[in-house]
Amino acid sequence: MTLSRRTVAGLAALGSLALLHPLSAQPAGLTVEQPWARAALQGGTGGAFLTIRNAGSQPDRLLSASTPLARVxxxxxxxREGDISRMRPIQALEVPAGGSVTLQPGGAHVMMVGLSQALRPGTTLPLTLTFERAGAVQVQVAVQGAGASAPAAHHHH
Ligand SMILES: [Cu+2]
Incomplete structure (x- = not known):
């Protein structure tokens, strides 16, 4: 199906309404895949990782993230500066039209500072991602072991 420019603009406008309803479903065109986090201690700092896919014809930008479990x-x-890797906050992360961006260890990531409870493997935590066009998107982040470097396959016992 091909969307006209008018339809796409309409969808973008609908997406911005999601800001008023943070618990609404993911907007058309933008999907968040395989959100996961490393286990972390209460009071500590945790990293969350995921892939954002933008099937729309307009670029979008991730502006912020939040979880009730972290102070910040x-x-x-x-x-990378020589042999040293450093992290620093960024104002926005571009998600190209028809493309994707992956947040992963050693690259861009969501940093949760001041955890009100431990992140235990096998549990999930709610994370709200706010995009410039698509508005707020809430996902459930799966907690993996502290040494995990990639999302694990789902295991059902
Ligand atoms: Cu960080």
């Missing part, structure tokens, strides 16, 4: 939630990038 920031979007970080990792910069």
């Amino acid at each position: 939630t920031e979007i970080h990038e990792t910069v």
Whole structure:
């Protein structure tokens, strides 16, 4: 199906309404895949990782992230200075039209500072991502082991 420019603009306008309803379903065109986080201690700092896919014809930008479990939630990038990797907050993360961006260890990530409870493997935590066009998107982040470097396959016992 091909969307006219008018239809796409209409969808974008609908997406912005999601700001008023943070618990609404993911907007058309933008999907968040495989959100996961590393286990972390209460009072500590945790990293969350995920892939954002934009099937729409307009670029979008991730502006902020939040979870009720952290005092502060920031979007970080990792910069390499010689042999040293450092993290620093970024204002926005571009998600290209028809493309995707992956937040992963060693790269961009969501940083949760001041956790009100421990992140235990096998549990999930709610995370709200706010986009410039698509508005608020809430996802459930699966907690993996502290040494995990990629999202695990789902196991059902
Ligand atoms: Cu960080």
